[in-house]
Amino acid sequence: GQQVQQSPASLVLQEGENAELQCNFSSTATQLQWFYQSPGGSLVSLLSNPSGTKHTGRLTSTTVTKERRSSLHISSSQTTDSGTYLCHTGYQNFYFGKGTSLTVIP
C-alpha cells in the first residue's frame, strides 16, 4: 500500500520562527490534505492541496505531484501551533503519515 513519510518526526521552535514540514508518498495521489491534531486529539483540516501551492493565513502548502511530495510551511509560529501535523493522501486507498510533532516555546 501507499507509504506516507513525514519529516521531521518532531520539531521544537521559538515563538516567531518558521516551520517547514515535509510529506513524501510512494504512489500516485489524487488528493492530499494537511491536518492539525491538537494535544487533546481533535483533527482540524488545514489545507487541501493535491497539487500546486495554496495559502491560508500563516500556512503555505506546496505539492509537487510528479515528485510525490508536499510541504507545509508555517510562518511566525505561535505557542498555539503546538500539536501534531498530519499528511493524508492517496488515490483509491488513503493513508496518513505518522505526523510531525511541533512544539513552540515562548
Place this chain on the structure above:
Amino acid sequence: DPKIIQKPKYLVAVTGSEKILICEQYLGHNAMYWYRQSAKKPLEFMFSYSYQKLMDNQTASSRFQPQSSKKNHLDLQITALKPDDSATYFCASSQDVWGGTGQLYFGEGSKLTVL
C-alpha cells in the same frame, strides 16, 4: 457547533462484548468514513460510504460493520471486542468521495477501551 457528532465520546467495554459507535453529520455531505487511531499505529482508514453505499473497506476483520440508516448517519458496530480494538475511532465526511476535490472533515472521536 460541531457539525459531525460522535457518540459516545468515551466508552469502556469488556473483551467479547459488542459496542456501537454513533456518527451523524450536519454538513450536507454525501460521503462518510470511519478511521481508527491506536497508540501503536498512525490513523488508519477503515470504511467509506457514498450515498449510503459501501465504497471501500480496508478493514480485515468482519467484526467491524458500518451501518447507514440515513444519508447523514454512519454508525460502526464492533462485535467480539478484543483489547487490540482499543483506539479512538473517528468519523469523517466530505461532499463527495474524497479522491478528487473537496476536503475531509472529522468528528471529535470516540475513545474505546477494551478490558
